Amino acid sequence: MSPRPFPGKARGKKPAGKKKTFFKRRKVCRFTAEHIEYIDYKDVKLLQQYILERAKILPRRISGNSARHQRMVSTAIKRARHLALLPFTTD
Amino acid sequence: MRTYELAIVADPRLTDEDFVALVEEYKLLITSRGGEVVREESWGKRKLAYPIRKLTEGRYVFLYLQMEPKTSALLPEVELRLGQNDKVLRFLSVRTDLDLQRAAGRAKPGEPVRTIHSEPDAPIPAPPAAEAAEAAEEE
Numbered sequence: 001m002s003p004r005p006f007p008g009k010a011r012g013k014k015p016a017g018k019k020k021t022f023f024k025r026r027k028v029c030r031f032t033a034e035h036i037e038y039i040d041y042k043d044v045k046l047l048q049q050y051i052l053e054r055a056k057i058l059p060r061r062i063s064g065n066s067a068r069h070q071r072m073v074s075t076a077i078k079r080a081r082h083l084a085l086l087p088f089t090t091d
Numbered sequence: 092m093r094t095y096e097l098a099i100v101a102d103p104r105l106t107d108e109d110f111v112a113l114v115e116e117y118k119l120l121i122t123s124r125g126g127e128v129v130r131e132e133s134w135g136k137r138k139l140a141y142p143i144r145k146l147t148e149g150r151y152v153f154l155y156l157q158m159e160p161k162t163s164a165l166l167p168e169v170e171l172r173l174g175q176n177d178k179v180l181r182f183l184s185v186r187t188d189l190d191l192q193r194a195a196g197r198a199k200p201g202e203p204v205r206t207i208h209s210e211p212d213a214p215i216p217a218p219p220a221a222e223a224a225e226a227a228e229e230e
Contacts, residue, residue, distance in 0.1 A: 037194030041185075042098075042153065083098055083181050084139035084149060 027064025031072070039072040041079035047086060051077065055087040093163055094129075094188040095156040099173065100181040103136050103148040113178055114152050117169060124165040126158040143180045 031039070039046070050058045050073050057077055060070045080086040099117070101110055118128050134151035143149070158165075166184060173182040 037197045038190055041183075079183060079185065081140070083100055083151075083183055084141055084143060085137075087140040 027062075029064055029066040029069055031069040032066050036069075039069070039076045041076040041083075042085070043076070044080060044085050047073070047077050047080055051086065053090070055089050092157055092188070093160055093186060094191070095158070095163070095166070096183075096185045096187055097154040097156060097169070098181075098183040098185075099152050099154070099179055100139075100143075100149040101152070102178045102180060103146060103150055105150065105178060109178075110150055110152075113176075114154075117173070118154065120169060120172070121154075121156060121158075121165065125162040126156055126165060128154055129157050130155040139180075146180065149180050 030036075041047070050063060052058055057074050060067070063070070063073075065073060077086060081088050097117075099114065101113060105113065114131075118131075121128060132153040132155070134153075136148050137151050139147055139149050170182070170184060173179050
């Protein structure tokens with residue numbers, strides 16, 4: 001395994017003004033911002049915000065979650081689904 | 092010392108006494124073998140997100156356990172018995188000490204470990220879910 005080329009928060013703004021400029025709002029990981037280090041599968045109210053209408057897990061590219069937090073969210077959602085706290089799908 | 096959470100979803104048709112007896116049965120099994128039930132959280136009857144065995148409700152209880160690594164060998168047996176018990180619709184056991192340790196290690200010094208669940212009254216800021224849902228629909 002090679003080390004990650006850009007560890008930490010190196011990602012973010014692209015050099016502006018080059019070629020096409022299209023506006024891209026910066027997404028931030030809410031859990032990083034709030035220093036939340038553990039996401040509980042029992043926190044249904046929170047997890048509901050990370051599922052789509054069809055009960056799919058909200059992708060990271062949309063939520064802006066950091067990889068670590070996205071992983072926590074998705075495991076939590078999967079656990080909650082098993083206990084029927086959250087749906088697998090809607091019909 | 093390891094910590095675990097054991098969630099049990101039981102048949103809603105059980106009477107209160109039967110339900111307590113059922114939970115007690117598992118608590119006894121755990122404590123008799125050297126485990127400790129630190130805390131118990133009961134959610135009562137709750138609507139299921141999808142029907143299980145044609146039932147639309149379940150009785151939820153969460154047990155917070157603590158035990159030595161050696162003692163944790165009893166968990167497979169607890170799970171086996173839960174699986175055989177037809178009053179139990181679903182169960183889930185999760186080991187939590189590692190995750191919580193990791194969380195504590197990452198928390199800012201001097202600040203408590205933050206999990207959203209630990210402060211249920213805190214206002215939850217609106218996530219990008221609403222607009223995100225729209226974006227996903229377009230795909």
